[in-house]
């Protein structure tokens with residue numbers, strides 16, 4: 001059994017016996033403001049009053065209108081932007097900044113051009129300095145195999161395609177063995193075929209490693225393919241509009257998108273995104 005199915009089974013068993021399983025991530029009344037670009041001394045509210053819980057090993061996809069605060073919220077969970085009000089708790093501990101148990105994958109591969117693929121992947125563990133040479137080499141080899149880049153370790157990023165660079169980006173995020181993987185439209189810049197392949201690979205990796213994942217996208221089909229639950233944000237300032245359970249069987253293959261149940265979930269999300277709020 002994969003780590004993620006094991007985590008989900010454990011959660012179900014504990015729920016069945018009435019045990020409390022604490023959520024992995026909790027947001028309570030989270031508000032996030034920026035200094036206003038238009039008025040000196042003013043503030044702009046990007047996210048407002050977000051309450052949510054994400055379970056261990058869960059795959060949550062966040063969708064919402066452009067500019068509603070999805071990236072802002074994700075970056076706060078990563079510890080890159082402070083919350084202005086409320087609190088964010090990771091396994092019960094307030095998030096005060098970045099930490100090795102979280103990794104963020106950006107839309108554009110943010111690789112260091114002067115480092116080889118291998119040295120880009122080892123960047124996080126290098127900084128942490130907790131692994132010996134042999135152990136680090138083994139971890140990087142495992143990750144390159146996992147993302148299908150065995151044999152490319154000595155290449156420089158500029159010699160790789162966009163899809164390959166994004167795979168290195170993913171491997172680099174996984175190198176710190178995060179418990180929570182945060183992904184901000186990681187496949188948006190890829191062509192449709194590469195994107196589909198990367199979605200399938202991400203699902204396999206998530207099944208295999210069992211971490212919690214929060215993934216931001218504009219693509220409804222991608223949301224249904226990946227998610228256990230889809231979180232729909234309102235137009236800005238971002239608030240939780242609704243949650244949609246994606247109860248399609250796993251492991252999911254791209255062919256799942258041809259099924260009727262898949263289409264009806266896409267329709268539900270589309271409706272939520274296009275509903276005009278009642279005054």
Ligand SMILES: Nc1ncnc2c1ncn2[C@@H]1O[C@H](COP(=O)(O)OP(=O)(O)OP(=O)(O)O)[C@@H](O)[C@H]1O
Nearest residue numbers: 034035037044046065066067068069070071072073
């Ligand atoms: N550094 C900043 N300073 C001021 N305002 C900002 C800053 N970063 C983002 N914003 C504003 O905060 C709001 C939310 O932005 P954010 O990028 O989080 O939205 P998003 O939902 O991820 O958007 P998209 O889907 O278009 O990527 C936007 O109105 C944006 O203009």
